[in-house]
Amino acid sequence: MQLEGLKVAMVALSPVQGGTVIEPLSTSAALAVRGVRQVVNERDVVAVVADDTWASLKGLAALGLRWNDGSRGAVQQATIVAELEAASRRPGAIAGHVGDVAAAMAGAAARIEAVYHQPFLAHATMEPMNCTVHWRPDVCEFWVGTQAPDRAVAKLAALGLKPQQIRLHNQLIGGGFGRRLEVDGIVVAARIARHVDGPVKVLWRREEDIQHDQYRPFYVDRLAAGIDAHGMPVAWLHTIAGSSVTAVYSGEPLKNGVDDDAVDVAADPVYALPNMEVRYVQQEPAGVPTSWWRGVGPTRSVFVVESFIDEVAAAAKQDPVKYRRALLKSPRMRAVLDLAVEKAGWGTPMPARHGRGIALQFAFGSYLAQITEVSVRGDGELRVERIVCAFDCGQAVN
Incomplete structure (x- = not known):
């Protein structure tokens, strides 16, 4: 100008x-x-x-x-993270609920737990x-x-x-x-x-x-799953603790205590889970401004849900693709999964120190399956060798 x-x-x-x-x-x-x-x-x-x-x-x-x-000169990220950890143990507001999680968890053959940290991210x-x-x-x-x-x-x-x-x-x-x-x-x-x-x-x-960015919040996600004798999930409990960008941006309190952006995808996963509860706890970080970031809610929730379903499949000693496929609710999601599996050659032999990973996403009305092939070099460095993505966005309208 x-x-x-x-x-x-x-x-x-x-x-x-x-x-x-x-x-x-x-x-x-x-x-x-x-x-x-x-x-x-x-x-x-x-x-x-x-x-x-x-x-x-x-x-x-x-x-x-x-x-x-x-007054905020003494603020440290370790303190913020400790507060988020503590918040993730609180009951929180219910964002999604199916069945009786407590009863199903009590009767499960095994219980798997995980905690995920996602850092502040600048734009x-x-x-x-x-x-x-x-x-x-x-x-x-x-x-x-x-x-x-x-x-x-x-x-x-x-x-x-x-x-x-x-x-x-x-x-x-x-x-x-x-x-x-x-x-x-x-x-x-x-x-x-x-x-x-x-x-x-x-x-x-x-x-x-x-x-001086307005950062994507630091989130702590605490998950637990119960599996039956066949390794299939019978209970799923997910608590999300973090800043509410919706409340911060609008200046208004949350409706029913739930930030729809923070729980997007997590509150309604692509998997048919017979007993599920997803909770949200608002915990604002002192001295760190937060706001919307790129693809908003799904950028964080998909990572957590897909990482944990991998951990549950591993605990059940089952192939992560077959495990996911058995739980999918949507034929369209099953179709993109099958296409990605075919094109990526899932299950075919790979060179030494190579591995494949899979993740699924339903967001913004579109279905996506992605398979990544990664290698580990002698010095421990990771290298992404190939990504195969199958995508169904429906009919495109200009």
């Missing part, structure tokens, strides 16, 4: 949510850099306004920023956060790629901007993956721009982009 008189502002945000910059700043050192025009200090975010990106970066480095982390968009703003007394113009322009207008009200004062020119989002459902970058840009005379392009360095 090129506008007459356009300046560039690189930002630095407090490394810890709620932190503030330690003053005084070395403003004179930054202003001594050729091309630097202005330093903007909003306490939790600092920007150097310059003629070009390089000058702004050099000016930002010259400031020698130090930060007061505030890592192709294009770091950026927004061009021209703040004027009567109107404020934005040039930005956003997935939620109405949300941006609503959030900008905190800066005193009325909807009729805002002109938002929506651009390509640079690979948003859900990151640009959030509008924090737009608000930060506006906070900087109100101190600048003329248009300014506000840019985040990649480091800022990763460190």
